[in-house]
Amino acid sequence: MQIFITFTGPLRQAGPNAVDVPEGTTLADVCRRLADESAGEVRRHLLTVDGDIEPSLLVAVNGAGVPPEERSCRRLVDGDELLLMPPIAGG
Amino acid sequence: MIADEQGGGGLAPDELDRYSWQRSVAGFGDDGQRRLKAAAVLVSRVGGVGGAAATYLAAAGVGRLVLAHAGNLRRNDLNRQTLMSTPGIGRPRVEQAAERLRDLNPHVVVETVPENATADNAARLVAGCDLVVGAAPLFAERLLLNAEAVRQGRPLVDAAMYDAEARLMSVVPGGPCLACLYPAPPPHWRREFPVLGAVAGTVGALAALETIKILTGCGPPLAGRLWTFDTAAMTCRTLTIPARRECPVCGLACPAPP
Known part of the structure; x- marks a missing residue:
């Protein structure tokens, strides 16, 4: 199945924008x-x-935040859109 | 003067004229104007984000603004800190900000605290105001004010940016808070960050709008939602923030899941 990925903040220019993963894959x-597939910054x-x-x-x-305690058990489904946002605090 | 129906003081003829273009905004009106005048807002730091927020809050007529920011202006602050001026390099930032805001709107009481939020002053800073705008460049300060705002039942508007991205959320009593997103100061955040002043000013202006919504009820705030804006692509998203009973700051205040 395919999962679409958007990086933001300090990782805005990181990739990939999509990955193919087996059924049952968790967040x-x-x-x-x-x-594992990225450089140190990511x-x-x-x-x-x-x-x-x-x-x-x-x-x-898909636009809904997933708290830390649910990330290991949250199974993704084909077409899910994953948003990865490192913390930012510029003021 | 308009009779005071909200316990926040009437509006003088000069104020009615000054605010005449916004008193016709749907859902705002004279009642919203009186509510703003009756309110006190703490702005934590008056840099690129907080300075823009303070500017629009003063222009809109918030009754009392408390500006908290330590230190003196540096030359390299001036690409984003638009309440400051070149002749003011080396002078306290918070005093320059207060002078500009008093010139903009003499009806606003502007108070200065030449300190950043710390564990020693956070409770006092929050206690003196109806709402907190968090715009410090350090998570430790933002999280301190978040914890105090939750503890004291005050709303918090948190505005942040980095490079081309802006983020905005509001913490209201009983809802998810900043610590739900960031349980502890993130280890990789650096004090110096890439910033175009226009991006900082954009999210600062929206923080002022969010504040006005909360104080006057003229629109639904981002309670339980995080708004993000990619100014490079000009795309925005609004994410739902789940209430976390595990949150050490607001967890007990969040309603149990159905």
């Missing part, structure tokens, strides 16, 4: 895959040093 699985925004999903990373699926 956390996609984040880990993106981190990886450090997605994962903690312990390999967990960075809790301050904002994640939304």
Whole structure:
């Protein structure tokens, strides 16, 4: 199945914009895959040093935010639009 | 003077004239004007974002503005901090901001606090106001004010930007808060960030609008929603923010899920 991805903030120019993943893939699985396939800048925004999903990373699926405690169990479906938003605080 | 129906003071003839173009805004009117005049708003930092917010709040006629910002103006602040001036380099930012706002609207009481939000002053800063605008460049400050606003039952409008992106959300009592999004100060945020003044000013102006909505009821605020604007692509999104009972700041105040 295909998952569409949009990066924002410090990762605005990161990619890919879509990934093909097997049925049953969770949101956390996609984040880990993106981190594994990316350079350090992307990886450090997605994962903690312990390999967990960075809790301050904002994640939304189809426009609805997904809190940290649900990311490991949230299964994606074909066509889901994933928004990955590192924290920003420019004032 | 218009009779005061909201307990917030009447409007003098000069004010009726000054605000005449906005008193005809649907849902705002004289009642909204009186509500604004009766309100006090804390603006945490008056840089690119907070300065724009403070400007439009003063122009709109908020009764009392409390500006909190430490330090003196630097030359490289001037691409975005439009309440400041070149002759003011080296002078306290908050004093320059107050002078400009008093010139803009002498009906607004502008108070200055030459400090940034800290654990020592956050409770006092929030307690003196009806609403908080968070526009500091550090998560620690934003999260401190968020925690105090939630604890004291005050609304918070949080406006932020980075590069081409702007984000805006409102925290209202009983709803999700900034700590639902950012449980702790993120480890990778850097104090210096890429900023075009127009992007900071855009989200600052919208923070003022959000504040006016909350104070007057002239429109539904972004409670429980996060608005994001990619100014490079000129696309915006509004995301729902789930209330988190696990949130250490607002969790107990959030309603239980059905």
